[in-house]
Amino acid sequence: MQVFHNKSKVIVTCNKRLAPYLAEEIKDLGYTIVREFPTGAELEITMSQCIKLNLNLRCASQVLYKIASFKAKNPDDLYNAVKLIEWEKLINSTGYFSVTSNVDNPTITTPLFANLKVKDAIADRILELKGLRPNSGSEVNKTVIHLYWKENEADIFIDTSGETLAKHGYRKIPGKAPMLEALAAGTILATKWDRNSPFVNPMCGSGTLAIEAALIATNRRPGLYRMNYGFMHVLGYEEEVFFEERRNLKDQVIKNKKIKIIASDISEDAVDVSRKNAKTAGVDGLIEFYVCDFRETPIPENAGTIIFNPEYGERLGVHHKLELTYKAMGDFMKQNCKGYYGYIFTGNPDLTKKIGLKAERKIEFYNGKLDCRLLEYELYSGSKRIDTRIQSSLPNE
CATH class of the missing domain: 3.30.2130.30 (VC0802-like)
Incomplete structure (x- = not known):
């Protein structure tokens, strides 16, 4: 056969x-x-x-x-x-x-x-x-x-896979309620991030979003972190095909990539876990980590992408503390992230009403069995209304 x-x-x-x-x-x-x-x-x-x-x-x-x-x-x-x-x-x-x-x-x-x-x-x-x-x-x-x-x-x-491909092999310490690596990658691919401008991830938890961003930006593939697959144990397997493909993965990595990726968390333990996971993935040198409240996260000037993955809280009955957090995220993006695309990944539609921004897109995902949305906000550097009025006053070509 x-x-x-x-x-x-x-x-x-x-x-x-x-x-x-x-x-x-x-x-x-x-x-x-x-x-x-x-x-x-x-x-x-x-x-x-x-x-x-x-x-x-x-x-x-x-x-x-x-x-x-x-x-x-x-x-x-x-x-x-x-x-x-x-x-x-x-x-x-x-x-x-x-x-x-x-x-x-x-x-x-x-x-x-x-x-x-x-x-x-x-x-x-x-x-x-x-x-x-x-x-x-x-x-x-x-x-x-x-x-x-x-x-x-x-x-x-x-x-032919054996162990699931949804886990990418670098996250040795999962942290609290981590986002699955495949979901994190899909979430980033759904954004408008260009892989060159700054990528900011406050509330980074175990660092999965920031690490996946670094992997995507430098074209590091999951196969670099794994040496056992189901196909290897089928009679007729030719290991030279695997090793040739793995060499291709190494050759495709973009070395010396100049990019600004920032990850922050108020928990020192979370940032420590993130650093360790990033080191295992070989991208710790590409990510700047900060232990701070998300409102103190440094935001590079001009354009970029910022993404939050906050707590969702209970589906029934919203916690007052989380309401304040979601409002603060919206205020932070409005005041500090002008010119950016902002994203919030959440499984609680009630809390999204507290953000105070109108989403340009609502992209559907599942986190486990929980129905979630990735909300996209275009954070204009000026007034959208003024920009539109100026545009309409221009003569037609």
């Missing part, structure tokens, strides 16, 4: 509402998308081509390569169909594999049972043919098989 050189359906998944930014990433890498959907994109490529996706994508979760499709009404049908696949050409008989699934079938009450049927079918076939039964379990750090089973239609994939 020449999976590394044969084209097949590939599904690249992501968290809900990250799909538009994922699609742009995939296209920028030179791939053609067959279909886009709310949680990912479909391509037609080889598993070797999946290696580049795994190393480069910032917004993705998994890269799944299809090896079989069949009909299955019940668990017995599933077992029989899976057992027909030539697993001995994919999984080492002395190796280790795990099974994940997305199941919507009336005969299945828990996806764990479907996972077990797939595991048994794979192990039984290899045992019968090789005399050895590979180990299996819940860890996804070796060969990972994914089952997609809806009604009577089932697809079997090799999960």
Whole structure:
């Protein structure tokens, strides 16, 4: 089974509402998308081509390569169909594999049972043919098989990623309520930041937004921070393809980038965590860290981007303290950030009413299961009304 050189359906998944930014990433890498959907994109490529996706994508979760499709009404049908696949050409008989699934079938009450049927079918076939039964379990750090089973239609994939791509590998200390790296990257890609002007992140927490900004600005890809993927544990894997792609990642890094990235937090512990995470990512020299109230964050002159990710508070019943904080963020941007694009990422629509600015855009995201918005504010250096009046007084060309 020449999976590394044969084209097949590939599904690249992501968290809900990250799909538009994922699609742009995939296209920028030179791939053609067959279909886009709310949680990912479909391509037609080889598993070797999946290696580049795994190393480069910032917004993705998994890269799944299809090896079989069949009909299955019940668990017995599933077992029989899976057992027909030539697993001995994919999984080492002395190796280790795990099974994940997305199941919507009336005969299945828990996806764990479907996972077990797939595991048994794979192990039984290899045992019968090789005399050895590979180990299996819940860890996804070796060969990972994914089952997609809806009604009577089932697809079997090799999960070429293994551990999720949504974590970028540099954040060894998460901090309090951290934003997932893929979400942080998608949030930045949704802004109008040009990757050259100043990027300011007050209330930085564990530093994820500032670090992702530094990574994007210098074209450092997530593959630089990871050395284990699911595709490495599939028979036929050619490691030179991986190492060549990794060399390309290193060559593409923009060295000696002149850029101003500022991160601040009132918590000394948070700033300490941010510094350590930035050092692991190799971008600590690109970020200026400050321990201070957000209102004391230094703002470079002229134009730039400022982004807040404040606490959301309770969905029902707004805390008075947070109301004051949201109002203060709006006042700070109006008074100190003229000429900037301002952004506030929040999951509390009631608190946004206290900001005192009208959002130019409200971009939808999810943070976990929480419905969130990235609010965009154009912070004019002068009066928009005056600018418009001056423009209207000019003669028509």
